[in-house]
Amino acid sequence: MIAIFQFLIKTWVRPFYAINAGFFLFAFFFFFGMVNGSQLISYHLSLMQSMLQSPVMLAVVCVGWLWYAIKCLNFCGNSITAADSNYIFALKALPALRQWLLFAGIAICLYLPVLAYVLVLLKVALQQHYYIPATQLVLVQVILLGLIMAGIFFSINQNNRHLLAAKLWQGLSRFTNIRIGLYGFLLAFVLQQRKQSFAMVKIFSLLLLSVSLVRNADNFDEDLFGILFQLVLVTHAVLVFYLFEFWENYFSFSRNLPLAAVKAALLYVFTYMVLLLPEAGFMLINNQGNLPVASMLFLYGIAIAMLFLYTAILYATGGNISRYTNLLLAGFIMIFFVLKTGYLLGSMLGIAGIAALIFLAHYYSYEKEPVKD
Amino acid sequence: MLSISDFSKTYPGCTAPVLSIPSLQLQPGIYWLYGQNGSGKTSLVKSIAGLLPFKGSIAVNNIDIHRQRMAYTRLVNYAEAEPLYPPFVTGNDLLSFYHQTKKGQLPQAFIQAIGLDKFSAQKISTYSSGMIKKLSLALAFTGNPALILLDEPLIALDTDAVEQLQQTIKQYLQAGVSFLITSHQPLNLQLLPGLQTLQIHDKQLQQPAA
Numbered sequence A: 001m002i003a004i005f006q007f008l009i010k011t012w013v014r015p016f017y018a019i020n021a022g023f024f025l026f027a028f029f030f031f032f033g034m035v036n037g038s039q040l041i042s043y044h045l046s047l048m049q050s051m052l053q054s055p056v057m058l059a060v061v062c063v064g065w066l067w068y069a070i071k072c073l074n075f076c077g078n079s080i081t082a083a084d085s086n087y088i089f090a091l092k093a094l095p096a097l098r099q100w101l102l103f104a105g106i107a108i109c110l111y112l113p114v115l116a117y118v119l120v121l122l123k124v125a126l127q128q129h130y131y132i133p134a135t136q137l138v139l140v141q142v143i144l145l146g147l148i149m150a151g152i153f154f155s156i157n158q159n160n161r162h163l164l165a166a167k168l169w170q171g172l173s174r175f176t177n178i179r180i181g182l183y184g185f186l187l188a189f190v191l192q193q194r195k196q197s198f199a200m201v202k203i204f205s206l207l208l209l210s211v212s213l214v215r216n217a218d219n220f221d222e223d224l225f226g227i228l229f230q231l232v233l234v235t236h237a238v239l240v241f242y243l244f245e246f247w248e249n250y251f252s253f254s255r256n257l258p259l260a261a262v263k264a265a266l267l268y269v270f271t272y273m274v275l276l277l278p279e280a281g282f283m284l285i286n287n288q289g290n291l292p293v294a295s296m297l298f299l300y301g302i303a304i305a306m307l308f309l310y311t312a313i314l315y316a317t318g319g320n321i322s323r324y325t326n327l328l329l330a331g332f333i334m335i336f337f338v339l340k341t342g343y344l345l346g347s348m349l350g351i352a353g354i355a356a357l358i359f360l361a362h363y364y365s366y367e368k369e370p371v372k373d
Numbered sequence B: 001m002l003s004i005s006d007f008s009k010t011y012p013g014c015t016a017p018v019l020s021i022p023s024l025q026l027q028p029g030i031y032w033l034y035g036q037n038g039s040g041k042t043s044l045v046k047s048i049a050g051l052l053p054f055k056g057s058i059a060v061n062n063i064d065i066h067r068q069r070m071a072y073t074r075l076v077n078y079a080e081a082e083p084l085y086p087p088f089v090t091g092n093d094l095l096s097f098y099h100q101t102k103k104g105q106l107p108q109a110f111i112q113a114i115g116l117d118k119f120s121a122q123k124i125s126t127y128s129s130g131m132i133k134k135l136s137l138a139l140a141f142t143g144n145p146a147l148i149l150l151d152e153p154l155i156a157l158d159t160d161a162v163e164q165l166q167q168t169i170k171q172y173l174q175a176g177v178s179f180l181i182t183s184h185q186p187l188n189l190q191l192l193p194g195l196q197t198l199q200i201h202d203k204q205l206q207q208p209a210a
Helices: A002-019 A021-033 A037-053 A055-081 A086-093 A096-127 A131-157 A164-176 A182-193 A195-215 A222-250 A252-256 A261-275 A277-285 A293-316 A321-341 A344-362 B041-049 B069-075 B091-102 B108-113 B129-140 B159-174
Strands: B002-009 B019-026 B030-034 B055-060 B076-079 B147-151 B178-182 B195-201 B204-206
Touching: A002 A021, A002 A055, A002 A096, A021 A195, A037 A055, A037 A096, A037 A131, A055 A096, A055 A131, A086 A096, A086 A131, A096 A131, A182 A195, A182 A222, A182 A261, A182 B091, A195 A222, A195 A277, A222 A252, A222 A261, A222 A293, A222 A321, A252 B076, A261 A277, A261 A293, A261 A344, A277 A293, A293 A321, A293 A344, A321 A344, B002 B041, B019 B041, B019 B204, B030 B041, B041 B076, B041 B147, B041 B178, B055 B069, B069 B076, B076 B129, B091 B129, B108 B129, B108 B159, B129 B147, B129 B159, B159 B178
Parallel strands: B030 B178, B030 B195, B076 B147, B147 B178
Antiparallel strands: B002 B019, B002 B055, B195 B204
């Protein structure tokens, strides 16, 4: 039984968290990264109190939890119906009670982020004598966990390949499916196809920034910040490469469209503006007066311009990864001196201008270099 | 309609061009471009479509690809032999994207005739190779093209779709749209009257036989 449970953890739970890493990172940033550290506890306490006091607020949150439960169930449903997972149906040989216990464990593991929050919420509810909302909370969680367990159980035992959850998910998707337009293609790629890389880059770069802005806030060192800022940019070079590779592999047909090179450049710039928002937000929230707001905005601009320059380098080098990495190092040294001058606005415009010239000169003439053995 | 001069295409890392065309003038109509595997058919078609850089000049209705790229790409549409689209977007996303950029009309009749409307709301990751091919063909008929380039349009298509495609080509031809088609499968000459041939042989393009 424990061996089967461990096996399901490997095949369902770990992939679930891996695939949804970007979503969890976004949720974490949304709930904990947007608020100043000193106000974090009071902010969440007031949020919880409003949930306990207002039935409407509680209902809204419950809808969110239901959405998450269906997401968990849909993931299991897809795993069950995947072509390479017929072995899962061997679980039917287990007695029903054991299956329910097994799926209860899996449901708890998948639903853990919500449960952890609800446990804290329950503690607050009981401390402040909100007994009725506390009971409602427990009931809702039992129902939602039961929904996940039952969904898994019946889809395995009835060979029901058109799982209820999948239908529910499709229904929900109709409301959440937004038509992806030109400016959404690259973002959608990162958030759907490169979630793990995106999460890793963001965690790493926020950690780097926190070393200078949070841990050493009292002894803020501009040189240290400058080096860490450059490391943040170099870290993003991975995402830049993925975006470039994606666009040239899947959207090379766009050269047959009346889509000006300037528009393609703006598409990249817009994507970098959005991707760098967590860093910009983190710097603004955790600055503690060490850097003027204008400087931070210019640094945000420099970061966008540098990522655009990396993109332009990829076009100029025919997507050659070794030449790209060599030029990244050159860029690392360049940005060090740029930051030293203190002329941030001029630097931002200068880098953006150079990047635009290289990009526009090479966009239409780009052709992938053959890989040499 | 299509004029090519001093054209040569050399791939990075190669010294010799895969194809050279000193001069070519094509009148409006339908052309079947054929040649052996690796003869340079797709390279030529991709160059005309604007997907590959090349030396020389290509113009459609006297609009040069290098000098008036936006106007040129409105006139020339292209369907790849083996289209590759992002798996997470839907057919509708791409149809809408093409429609917004190419302007003009969506080929609604063709979309319905080949059954694309039945699955265009689904993500491309769920498509079979034939469904992807149908989508790429619908995209090639979007807008107000003067020249449509179809690279191996018949592969992966079911027989009904092949017939619908040939009917649609005929309708567009009657409306004044020209076609340059590469295909290893024979085209239905009865459905496509006036079909002329172009052959690539030994890195040279031979003029159409009368």
